[in-house]
Amino acid sequence: xxxxxxxxxxxxxxxxxxxxxxxxxxxxxxxxxxxxxxxxxxxxxxxxxxxxxxxxxxxxxxxxxxxxxxxxxxxxxxxxxxxxxxxxxxxxxxxxxxxxxxxxxxxxxxxxxxx
Amino acid sequence: xxxxxxxxxxxxxxxxxxxxxxxxxxxxxxxxxxxxxxxxxxxxxxxxxxxxxxxxxxxxxxxxxxxxxxxxxxxxxxxxxxxxxxxxxxxxxxxxxxxxxxxxxxxxxxxxxx
Numbered sequence: 186x187x188x189x190x191x192x193x194x195x196x197x198x199x200x201x202x203x204x205x206x207x208x209x210x211x212x213x214x215x216x217x218x219x220x221x222x223x224x225x226x227x228x229x230x231x232x233x234x235x236x237x238x239x240x241x242x243x244x245x246x247x248x249x250x251x252x253x254x255x256x257x258x259x260x261x262x263x264x265x266x267x268x269x270x271x272x273x274x275x276x277x278x279x280x281x282x283x284x285x286x287x288x289x290x291x292x293x294x295x296x297x298x299x300x
Numbered sequence: 301x302x303x304x305x306x307x308x309x310x311x312x313x314x315x316x317x318x319x320x321x322x323x324x325x326x327x328x329x330x331x332x333x334x335x336x337x338x339x340x341x342x343x344x345x346x347x348x349x350x351x352x353x354x355x356x357x358x359x360x361x362x363x364x365x366x367x368x369x370x371x372x373x374x375x376x377x378x379x380x381x382x383x384x385x386x387x388x389x390x391x392x393x394x395x396x397x398x399x400x401x402x403x404x405x406x407x408x409x410x411x412x413x414x
Contacts, residue, residue, distance in 0.1 A: 227404030291343030
């Protein structure tokens, strides 16, 4: 079946601009996660959705970052007034809820470059 | 956040077994141990998980120490396609808003030589 899909795969933007990154999770997965990965580092947690609500947004670095999941399926990560330090690969993952041992399924990420 | 400790890199020859260690000395009794791997330009891929007992699946085996403070991912016969970054993570089983959240370290870069 289809895996987690992220679009665009690459995004280049200028400093100060607004960007939106989209994630289509696996159908039926109610839990959705956003991670950010810098070069040579492991993925860093940003936010977790259970259904439509953000159950844990403790990883968002500041108020320029915001994410939504209005219908409990597709999610959008929004970054305002982008900075060069925001350049990274943004990963989305989904999982079946109800069991802590069910694996996360990751997309291939969106590579964001802020010039 | 609870961290795991892994060697930065390891090397193996093709067709040989590989043992990737992980220390998680502060693990709680309800945390699962998950392993993921990441190939270049791809998102992490689930490999295996366990709680107390050793586990086997088609990709690998997971050996968990009796005190649960460490575990070892075992690739029985390494192939060139196994070259990746391997991450050992802990996942809380107890309920709560961070249920199922993974915390990644830097992982182990596995190089497989032909």
